[in-house]
Amino acid sequence: MTSLFEYAPAPESRSIVDIRPSYGLFVDGEFTDGTGTPLKTVNPATEEVLSEVATGSEDDVDRAVRAARRAFVKTWGPMRPADRGKYLFRIARLLQERAREFAVLETLDNGKPIRESRDVDVPLAAAHFFYHAGWADKLEHAGLGPAPRPLGVAGQVIPWNFPLLMLAWKVAPALATGNTVVLKPAETTPLTALLFAEVCQQADLPPGVVNIVTGAGETGRAVISHPDVDKVAFTGSTEVGRSIARTVAGTEKRLTLELGGKAANIVFDDAPIDQAVEGIVRGIFFNQGHVCCAGSRLLVQESVHDDVVAALQRRIGTLRVGDPMDKNTDMGAINSHSQLARIRELTAFGETEGATCWQPDGDLPDRGFWFKPTVFTDVSPAHRIARDEVFGPVLSVMTFRTPDEAVAKANNTTYGLSAGIWSEKGSRILKVTDQLRAGVVWANTFNELDPTSPFGGYKQSGYGREGGRQGLAAYLRSDS
Ligand code: NAD
Numbered sequence: 420m421t422s423l424f425e426y427a428p429a430p431e432s433r434s435i436v437d438i439r440p441s442y443g444l445f446v447d448g449e450f451t452d453g454t455g456t457p458l459k460t461v462n463p464a465t466e467e468v469l470s471e472v473a474t475g476s477e478d479d480v481d482r483a484v485r486a487a488r489r490a491f492v493k494t495w496g497p498m499r500p501a502d503r504g505k506y507l508f509r510i511a512r513l514l515q516e517r518a519r520e521f522a523v524l525e526t527l528d529n530g531k532p533i534r535e536s537r538d539v540d541v542p543l544a545a546a547h548f549f550y551h552a553g554w555a556d557k558l559e560h561a562g563l564g565p566a567p568r569p570l571g572v573a574g575q576v577i578p579w580n581f582p583l584l585m586l587a588w589k590v591a592p593a594l595a596t597g598n599t600v601v602l603k604p605a606e607t608t609p610l611t612a613l614l615f616a617e618v619c620q621q622a623d624l625p626p627g628v629v630n631i632v633t634g635a636g637e638t639g640r641a642v643i644s645h646p647d648v649d650k651v652a653f654t655g656s657t658e659v660g661r662s663i664a665r666t667v668a669g670t671e672k673r674l675t676l677e678l679g680g681k682a683a684n685i686v687f688d689d690a691p692i693d694q695a696v697e698g699i700v701r702g703i704f705f706n707q708g709h710v711c712c713a714g715s716r717l718l719v720q721e722s723v724h725d726d727v728v729a730a731l732q733r734r735i736g737t738l739r740v741g742d743p744m745d746k747n748t749d750m751g752a753i754n755s756h757s758q759l760a761r762i763r764e765l766t767a768f769g770e771t772e773g774a775t776c777w778q779p780d781g782d783l784p785d786r787g788f789w790f791k792p793t794v795f796t797d798v799s800p801a802h803r804i805a806r807d808e809v810f811g812p813v814l815s816v817m818t819f820r821t822p823d824e825a826v827a828k829a830n831n832t833t834y835g836l837s838a839g840i841w842s843e844k845g846s847r848i849l850k851v852t853d854q855l856r857a858g859v860v861w862a863n864t865f866n867e868l869d870p871t872s873p874f875g876g877y878k879q880s881g882y883g884r885e886g887g888r889q890g891l892a893a894y895l896r897s898d899s
């Protein structure tokens with residue numbers, strides 16, 4: 420990449436992690452063999468095989484659900500809420516103590532820059548446990564009825580873009596509210612979930628409270644369709660989310676879905692351009708754009724379009740794309756070969772449909788899965804790159820003239836997870852925010868996540884909220 424400064428490489432050492440050649444399932448407090456065909460997980464930056472991980476069959480999932488049920492009935496359910504809180508505090512502290520180990524392992528297995536896993540994913544995962552630990556003995560004050568009760572066993576399926584953080588979003592509220600868990604990590608990124616299983620052992624968490632069953636879609640299907648699961652929580656693609664909704668329909672199971680997004684990041688002509696450019700970059704290139712709330716549609720007021728695009732291209736020219744373990748790296752590897760293929764397919768549509776594609780100069784590493792930060796201009800709202808979630812470092816730029824037009828274009832999507840507004844004018848921010856059909860709206864910032872703040876979507880982005888007081892409701896029965 421063109422860059423203003425040359426940096427000496429500053430690679431993080433991987434010696435802190437001890438990756439075993441193979442891993443089993445974590446069921447009832449112990450690692451056990453899985454009966455399915457094991458999967459290999461690779462480092463997407465090098466294609467090196469990191470480890471072989473068990474696949475949970477329907478029988479394995481059944482064992483995990485039984486263990487979770489026993490723990491719910493015998494230990495975790497009857498436990499004093501303040502004691503449950505102590506376990507959560509203990510897990511949070513262990514995540515902090517072992518933060519460097521988790522960050523290195525996450526970067527190796529996922530491909531995201533070490534700077535992000537170290538400064539965002541792992542600290543936020545710990546923060547989720549701290550936050551929910553505080554709620555454990557205060558649930559009757561959460562505004563969810565006088566004596567809210569846990570649902571029972573939660574079956575949770577998570578994606579590969581924030582493996583440990585999505586685990587924390589699922590496990591922390593479930594445990595704080597007195598539920599037990601069977602969690603299935605994504606097939607390309609199971610390793611930090613398995614390290615988390617070790618943390619559960621280290622924290623002396625009673626057996627069966629957290630069970631981790633690795634595997635691919637079939638294992639996920641077994642988790643969400645198991646008859647003794649009371650609550651299903653899923654984060655992933657809209658397509659799989661839809662099939663889960665069909666499976667769960669007509670059962671007693673409670674369901675929350677956190678699916679895709681195609682967020683508008685709206686820049687008004689009075690916005691400080693340099694600050695907005697930083698927010699645009701963070702909005703779409705953070706985590707290689709593998710972010711459901713990514714600001715993938717940039718809406719710029721027409722009068723500042725050329726200035727914003729020029730400043731954005733200059734800034735992108737300074738992004739360092741490459742070795743995720745280098746502390747200078749801004750953008751790492753695409754998580755998998757299949758995700759890279761999807762990004763290539765959608766960007767090819769962008770060109771054939773008539774948008775203009777821009778990428779910075781520079782080479783990408785030879786091995787591994789890589790895609791350059793990409794900006795499409797001359798995009799029309801009908802183009803696929805303006806409608807479909809790319810889930811990669813690809814930005815589609817469109818213009819607007821009036822605030823009403825900005826709102827109409829921003830809401831012209833089947834999704835509704837997040838949005839951003841850049842303006843100096845507070846009244847305009849409030850008015851536009853009110854009209855946006857998105858679960859989260861950021862003002863003069865983007866991709867800011869916090870355990871105290873509810874997160875979730877409208878329309879095909881799913882339903883239910885995670886985080887904050889609202890997120891607790893998804894794991895509690897409020898009728899008394
Ligand atoms: P996916 O939805 O297939 O996978 C997410 C999780 O669901 C994984 O753990 C997977 O094993 C599991 N799963 C797959 N099929 C299942 C089924 N039938 N029942 C239960 N669980 C099942 O997502 P993907 O294939 O990895 O990515 C495809 C697209 O999804 C991406 O391009 C992106 O657009 C979107 N995506 C969104 C998010 C998000 O955070 N909203 C995360 C990942 C992917």
Ligand code: MG
Nearest residue numbers: 460461528607
């Ligand atoms: Mg991997």
